[in-house]
Amino acid sequence: MRYFSDHGLPLVQLKERRRELVVALQNRIGPIGDEDLLKIAAIQQTISAFEDVIADLDAEMLDRAA
Known part of the structure; x- marks a missing residue:
């Protein structure tokens, strides 16, 4: 499957925030x-x-492209 974009959703920022919280808990x-x-x-x-x-x-x- 091709990857298009995040469609303007803050997915990367959320993943970074989750990682920051997990690292903080590890420390x-x-x-x-x-x-x-x-x-x-x-x-x-x-x-x-x-x-x-x-x-x-x-x-x-x-579907639209097909």
């Missing part, structure tokens, strides 16, 4: 708080939703 000493895990989970859900939307938009573009 942390002590227990991980629920709030930190919820932030990462929320970002991951948003990333998954954006990826689904992008896949749908890409499929529509392929």
Whole structure:
């Protein structure tokens, strides 16, 4: 499948933010708080939703091109 673009969605920024949060947790000493895990989970859900939307938009573009 060809990759077109992120269609203006902030997918790269979200992935970078998720990575920053995970790295911060790896460098942390002590227990991980629920709030930190919820932030990462929320970002991951948003990333998954954006990826689904992008896949749908890409499929529509392929259908139009055919």
